[in-house]
Amino acid sequence: MLETGPKTESFQCKNNKQQEVILAKNIRTDYLYKHKVVWQNVIGFVILHVFALWGLLIFVTGGIGIYTYIWTVFVTYLGAEGITTGAHRYFTHRTFKATPLCRAILLTMQTLAGQNCMFIWCRDHRLHHRYSDTDADPHNSKRGFFFCHMGWLMHKKHPYVIELGRNIDMRDLQADWMVMFQKKYYYPLYLLLAIFIPMYVPVHFFGEHWWNSLLVCYFLRYVYSLHGTWFVNSIAHLYGTRPYDKNLQPVESWFVSIVTLGEGWHNYHHAFPWDYKAAELSDYINHSATFIEFLEKIGLAYDLKTASPEMVLNRIVRTGDGSHYRLGDKETRAAVTARGPRYPTYNSTFKPLRRHGGR
Structure with missing residues (x-):
């Protein structure tokens, strides 16, 4: 069970000349602080959403076959459970215990969702709970709807997020060889499980055009799942x-x-x-x-x-x-x-x- 109450944290100052002790109860939101925009991320998200909207147009106008519709919904569901049951309720909060087979299945489903490797996802979420809605929270909701929804991924992390994130206890995940294997080989696994297989199945088995399959089964599905997760950070x-x-x-x-x-x-x-x-x-x-x-x-x-x-x-x-x-x-x-x-x-x-x- 993870602690969520105030807890003393220490971190190395940016200038590396002194150690400061930060009390969680004193970490709030400095509204004078300006986050630096990371423009390559902004451009990446714009491109991603353009292709997703293209896929949505194909999806709603009948540009794909019925089996591709069913496949897209099925893959979207698997990825969603990979995040909610896998990354969130099991690997982050340990709300239940899982057999090795269950862990492998949940890791595979989370990779399919494509929301970073399990280790980083859990680290950021544990940090979010420890310092919820403060400058040490990666998606601090007090920064406004857009920032906590998706803007936080378009800005450089606040120094508190970087420094205090290093002190989050991740020993349980570091001891899990499956999690560390996924972390090490995340990008090739992502290409295979999140892009290639979802696109290839409709092309090979349902006779779908590869471009339509890519736009719907990857871009549209991926962006939809992202916004679903982001709604928890913003609306909720x-x-x-x-x-x-x-x-x-x-x-x-x-x-x-x-x-x-x-x-x-x-x-x-x-x-x-x-x-x-x-x-x-x-x-x-x-x-x-x-x-x-x-x-x-x-x-x-x-x-x-x-x-x-x-x-x-x-x-x-x-x-x-x-x-x-x-x-x-x-x-x-x-x-x-x-x-x-x-x-x-x-x-x-x-x-x-x-x-x-x-x-």
């Missing part, structure tokens, strides 16, 4: 309610949960990051929790961790914002605009947490 940190802990920036978002197979119940997840459900409920817009339970049934996953009902209840009563679908108060829920499916989907545009000390 800015627009919603905080029924479990009003002191945490993350919120509950049914929309993000639909797009990401259950990752949008983010206020709960930051309150109980070691819970395999990443939500209070496993059977409500939370397919990844169902998938983990399936892995348990077939013997690939075991020792699923979860917060007890008593623990959740105490947290709601002690720190919740009053919007909980069952335990909240009527006045607070009445002030929330509920859109979409029924409980617990209250969604609102509550203002972000108040800035402290002008920072």
